[in-house]
Amino acid sequence: MMTLNFSTLPGDGIGPEVMGTALEILRQVGESHDFVIETSSHDVGGAGIDNHGDALPVSTLEACREADAILFGSVGGPKWENLPPKEQPERAALLPLRKEFSLYANLRPGNLFPELSDLSPLRHETVANGIDVLCVRELTGGVYFGQPKETRDLESGEQEAIDTMIYRSSEIERITDIAITAARLRSGRICSVDKANVLETSVLWRKVVSEKVAREAPELELSHMYVDNAAMQLVRDPCQFDLILTENMFGDILSDELAVICGSLGMLASASLGVRKNGHGHPFGLYEPAGGTAPDIAGKNLANPCAQVLSAALMLRYSFGLEEAAARIENAVERSIRDGLRTIDVAQGAPSVGTREMGQAILERLD
Ligand code: NAD
Numbered sequence: 358m359m360t361l362n363f364s365t366l367p368g369d370g371i372g373p374e375v376m377g378t379a380l381e382i383l384r385q386v387g388e389s390h391d392f393v394i395e396t397s398s399h400d401v402g403g404a405g406i407d408n409h410g411d412a413l414p415v416s417t418l419e420a421c422r423e424a425d426a427i428l429f430g431s432v433g434g435p436k437w438e439n440l441p442p443k444e445q446p447e448r449a450a451l452l453p454l455r456k457e458f459s460l461y462a463n464l465r466p467g468n469l470f471p472e473l474s475d476l477s478p479l480r481h482e483t484v485a486n487g488i489d490v491l492c493v494r495e496l497t498g499g500v501y502f503g504q505p506k507e508t509r510d511l512e513s514g515e516q517e518a519i520d521t522m523i524y525r526s527s528e529i530e531r532i533t534d535i536a537i538t539a540a541r542l543r544s545g546r547i548c549s550v551d552k553a554n555v556l557e558t559s560v561l562w563r564k565v566v567s568e569k570v571a572r573e574a575p576e577l578e579l580s581h582m583y584v585d586n587a588a589m590q591l592v593r594d595p596c597q598f599d600l601i602l603t604e605n606m607f608g609d610i611l612s613d614e615l616a617v618i619c620g621s622l623g624m625l626a627s628a629s630l631g632v633r634k635n636g637h638g639h640p641f642g643l644y645e646p647a648g649g650t651a652p653d654i655a656g657k658n659l660a661n662p663c664a665q666v667l668s669a670a671l672m673l674r675y676s677f678g679l680e681e682a683a684a685r686i687e688n689a690v691e692r693s694i695r696d697g698l699r700t701i702d703v704a705q706g707a708p709s710v711g712t713r714e715m716g717q718a719i720l721e722r723l724d
Pocket residue numbers: 371430431432433434435447451622623624645647648649650651652653654659660661662664702
């Protein structure tokens with residue numbers, strides 16, 4: 358029997374509600390997949406500030422260091438909005454966690470079930486069969502972090518600002534590695550997105566990705582696309598993509614574009630993977646819903662638990678290598694939607710169910 362040791366950080370707003378559902382589902386799926394979960398819950402975000410004076414309390418960080426993965430809810434809310442920017446829950450909790458665990462790979466699945474295709478802002482015929490695209494974004498390099506990065510005063514009295522876009526081949530290799538692993542679990546197609554007609558970093562990106570895939574995964578189908586075209590193609594025909602591999606800034610923009618064309622934040626999960634291998638030989642990872650704490654519906658049994666549940670499935674897949682158990686959870690979510698169960702965010706005026714009822718429906722469809 359395998360033991361999964363991960364830290365649970367429910368956070369604020371709807372976090373604790375949807376986390377409860379995800380843990381229940383993990384426990385049940387473990388019974389038929391030979392694993393047990395060993396987890397403890399810790400304050401983070403606003404709860405950390407209120408109870409420990411810190412959005413990422415030392416006790417929480419220590420618990421994460423001893424775990425093989427982090428299952429994260431979401432943080433923040435009106436109560437903490439007036440704090441100085443550096444103390445804001447999202448910035449003061451998530452950024453240090455990314456840094457501490459060198460989370461360099463961000464995986465954002467864009468999933469839209471055909472039954473929910475009306476939620477997409479795209480034309481019905483474009484998304485009638487649903488969307489299933491995975492965006493793999495490099496998260497710690499590129500123009501957001503490159504030095505020098507400053508605003509300076511010129512003698513002329515003008516100011517100038519500089520950001521530096523910089524990538525090393527080793528950074529490109531390791532994110533390509535993650536994309537290869539993910540593509541092998543999917544249809545085997547990777548579309549690498551860059552701006553190699555203008556940017557030196559993109560020329561290197563294209564070269565390193567091409568060589569690595571040719572050398573280590575020749576069975577995969579690799580294509581390249583310029584980022585301006587990719588942004589257009591995503592709205593024109595998202596289904597042409599299976600896995601998009603891209604650098605930090607392009608991924609920031611394209612993954613949000615993908616999220617919006619999928620229609621509901623309550624359905625979208627995400628994973629951030631790090632360098633460190635965990636006790637099972639898989640990457641340490643932080644798994645969280647794409648949406649925030651939804652303060653407007655918190656504590657009312659209205660939140661859609663699917664994003665948190667699907668984040669738990671990603672954790673099984675990438676940090677514990679439990680592909681079948683992950684797929685089982687994803688199928689149970691899909692079957693619940695197919696059977697007509699809808700939380701208020703995806704109901705479009707039709708009768709809806711609460712967080713607990715949706716969780717129960719998923720549990721019943723695990724077998
Ligand atoms: P939000 O994602 O919390 O909410 C936007 C809209 O989507 C709301 O109408 C909300 O009700 C709905 N929504 C989101 N998730 C849902 C779910 N699971 N089920 C049903 N409806 C859902 O974004 P916001 O309102 O801009 O931010 C609210 C708070 O969350 C802010 O404090 C913000 O800083 C924080 N936030 C945190 C994270 C994070 O922890 N990673 C991410 C985004 C926002």
